[in-house]
Amino acid sequence: MTARYGIIGYPLGHTMSPVLHNWGFGQFGLDARYEAWPLEPEGxxxxxxxxxxDDIRGVSVTIPHKRTVMEFLDRITDRAKAVGAVNTLYWDGGELCGENTDVIGLVAPLRKLARPASALVLGAGGAARAAVAGLLELGIGDVAVANRTASKADSLAQDFNVRAIPWENRMDHAPGLICNTTPLGMAGAMEDRTPWDADRFPAGCIAYDIVYNPLETRFLREAREAGCATVSGLEMFLHQGLAQFALWTRLNMDEECARVLLLDALA
Ligand code: ATR
Incomplete structure (x- = not known):
């Protein structure tokens, strides 16, 4: 019988997850299918x-279910507990488990670069929580958060025992890594915007944007032009997906082929 996998969310906008996972199943000759399942909160x-x-083998979880799904599971990883959100359901020894591969995905591309001593996360929503958890997991000693609404930065900082800094003063700091988790720069109305001034990038810093549409946001372009290393949100998306696939199948997709697949899907 064909093994079933899928993604739940509402509204479930365009997602590249089916492209990635169905390609992976094909690569390994697995009789499996990954579908998109729009699901309202009540359901x-x-x-x-x-x-x-129904023997569903694995589920990707997105907004608005990432927090609420936790109460229905048998086990939740420490990583997902720290973030307070689950993006992956998988089976382990008959137990339905929850993991947060957004954290794994965020960290993976950074492991290929020299580890910065300090990092600044812009934003304080769900993605910022995953970012802070990942940066701490990476061993970065000095992590700070800045957010337009200060109270949200304060509460995130308190939860993770990191620093909150005022949004207005964010560029007075010279972190080794700047991670944008706000929608500034996203395709559409926000595309021309950036959370950082072009002439304020610290020398040698890494600019990381979790936005992947466009592939190179204004923030990343200006960082690159200032001589910084850049990481696109596509890397986070790719690696969170590879980690899901590995949890479900115990198999590792070829990273480079999967990257090319996603780049083609975005083009
Ligand atoms: P996600 O789950 O993707 O993190 P979210 O929880 O809606 O989404 O968080 C979006 C973040 O982007 C918030 O920190 C938000 O700031 P506020 O807490 O002040 O709302 C931030 N954000 C959204 N629009 C912004 C803007 N125009 N300028 C600066 N920050 C913005």
Whole structure:
């Protein structure tokens, strides 16, 4: 019987996850299929019952279910507990488990670069929580958060025992890594915007944008022009997906081929 996988979210906009996972299944000759399942919040409890009874092997979880799904699971990894959000359901020894591969995906491209001593996360939403957890997991000693709404930065900083700095003063700091988790620079109305002034990039810093559409945001372009290393949100997306696939199948997709696949899908 064809093994079933899918993504839940609402509204479920365009997602590249089916492209990635179905390609992976094909590469390994697995009889499996990954589908998109739009799911309203009220349907979550019944859906999890279906996962248990219909032998669904793995689920990607996105907004608005990342937090609420946690109460329905048998086990949650420490990483996902720290973030307070689950983006992956998988089976382990008969238990339905929750992991957060956004954190794994965020960290993976940074492991290929020299580890910065300090980092500044811009934004204080769900993505910022994953970013802070990842940067701490990477061993960065000095992590700070700046957010337009200061109270949200304060509460995130308190949860992770990191520093909050005022949004207005963010560019007075010279971190080794700047990670944008705000929608500034995203395709559409925000595309011309950036959370950082072009002439304020610290020498040698890494600029990381979790936005992947466009592939190179204004923030990343100006950082590159200032001589900084840059990491696109596509890397985070790719690696969170590779980590999901490995949890589900115990197999590792070829990273470079998967990257080319996603670049083609975005083009
Ligand atoms: P996500 O789950 O992707 O992190 P979110 O929880 O909606 O999404 O968080 C979006 C973040 O981007 C928030 O920190 C938000 O700042 P506020 O807390 O002040 O709302 C930030 N953000 C959104 N629009 C912004 C803008 N125009 N300028 C600066 N920050 C912005």
């Amino acid at each position: 979550l409890s019944a859906f999890i019952e279906r996962v248990r009874t």
